[in-house]
Amino acid sequence: MLGVVLGLASIAGQLVGGLLIGADVLGSGWRPVFWINVPIGLATMLLAAAWLPESTADQARRLDLRGAAVLSVALFLVTFPLIQGHQAGWPGWAWACLAASVPCLAAFVILERRIAARGGAPLVRISLFRARSFAVGILLVLVIYTVVTSYYLVLSLSLQDGLGMSALQAGLVYTPAAATFFVFSLIAGRLVPVHGRRVLEIGALVLVLGYAATAVLLVSGAPFTPEVVIPTLMLQSAGGGLLITPSLGAVLSRIDPGDAGVASGVLSTAQQVGGALGVAVIGVVYFAALDQTGAPAHGLAMASFATLTAAVLAVVLVYLLPRHGTAPRNMRDGATLVNTAGDDR
Numbered sequence: 001m002l003g004v005v006l007g008l009a010s011i012a013g014q015l016v017g018g019l020l021i022g023a024d025v026l027g028s029g030w031r032p033v034f035w036i037n038v039p040i041g042l043a044t045m046l047l048a049a050a051w052l053p054e055s056t057a058d059q060a061r062r063l064d065l066r067g068a069a070v071l072s073v074a075l076f077l078v079t080f081p082l083i084q085g086h087q088a089g090w091p092g093w094a095w096a097c098l099a100a101s102v103p104c105l106a107a108f109v110i111l112e113r114r115i116a117a118r119g120g121a122p123l124v125r126i127s128l129f130r131a132r133s134f135a136v137g138i139l140l141v142l143v144i145y146t147v148v149t150s151y152y153l154v155l156s157l158s159l160q161d162g163l164g165m166s167a168l169q170a171g172l173v174y175t176p177a178a179a180t181f182f183v184f185s186l187i188a189g190r191l192v193p194v195h196g197r198r199v200l201e202i203g204a205l206v207l208v209l210g211y212a213a214t215a216v217l218l219v220s221g222a223p224f225t226p227e228v229v230i231p232t233l234m235l236q237s238a239g240g241g242l243l244i245t246p247s248l249g250a251v252l253s254r255i256d257p258g259d260a261g262v263a264s265g266v267l268s269t270a271q272q273v274g275g276a277l278g279v280a281v282i283g284v285v286y287f288a289a290l291d292q293t294g295a296p297a298h299g300l301a302m303a304s305f306a307t308l309t310a311a312v313l314a315v316v317l318v319y320l321l322p323r324h325g326t327a328p329r330n331m332r333d334g335a336t337l338v339n340t341a342g343d344d345r
Contacts, residue, residue: 191242
């Protein structure tokens with residue numbers, strides 16, 4: 001259910017954003033796309049207080065402030081130059097930041113291992129990555145969210161700049177894709193307990209076909225119209241529904257319940273970092289192609305090839321997952337989840 005909600009929101013958010021901008025409430029323009037988070041946040045707080053039961057650990061753990069600080073610096077050194085580097089003309093400081101991120105990430109790993117060796121509570125338990133299902137699954141989630149967020153951004157830009165669509169009209173183009181994703185996400189929930197990793201394999205391959213179809217059509221001279229791109233978007237969403245939804249389970253299915261909180265935190269971080277990196281990297285490809293030709297359709301075609309590359313990497317990662325890592329037998333029959341991290345066949 002979480003996978004359905006997250007994936008559907010990534011697509012449906014484009015439509016909601018178009019509605020908010022198109023409404024132009026009190027002449028506010030694009031600002032409501034940020035304001036909308038205020039009532040959502042307040043509603044979430046009230047609903048959490050009313051419906052979520054309290055849950056605390058038997059032994060309270062102190063927050064790893066040093067680990068949080070080092071990891072924040074490392075992620076900043078990666079994402080900031082990627083986001084700002086193109087616009088700034090790739091100055092020396094951008095490359096220096098990227099280079100500095102490597103030892104910073106290494107320092108984070110060393111710090112977390114030392115804290116764990118002393119019996120402390122590290123921000124990230126590095127030993128979790130010994131389980132192939134978790135290590136490969138985290139990379140898979142990172143790649144998936146790199147693709148999803150960035151591609152819909154450049155597509156929106158292409159529809160508005162290339163076809164002169166309003167934000168609302170561009171958002172409506174996503175509606176068939178959102179419906180397709182929702183349906184195939186529900187289908188994935190039914191199929192994964194029976195067929196396991198094979199569902200993810202098919203989803204990843206269909207995702208590749210979807211991005212390839214968009215790229216080939218635009219490069220071959222097909223007109224850049226909603227009628228051309230909507231079917232390929234639906235193909236992408238069909239693959240995404242079969243892949244994105246169960247990928248979360250692929251990460252967490254073999255994690256000891258005692259490590260569920262830490263593992264979920266790493267998973268959420270991978271989603272956010274993937275989205276930020278995707279916008280930065282695919283944005284660089286899109287605007288570089290746009291600078292060359294001035295044609296948004298060409299920029300979208302090159303961005304499609306870039307996301308196609310990431311989708312191919314997702315296929316490879318899916319095949320590296322343990323064969324039964326997405327649906328352990330102890331979950332298929334409803335039994336209590338036990339630690340099977342040592343069995344990564």
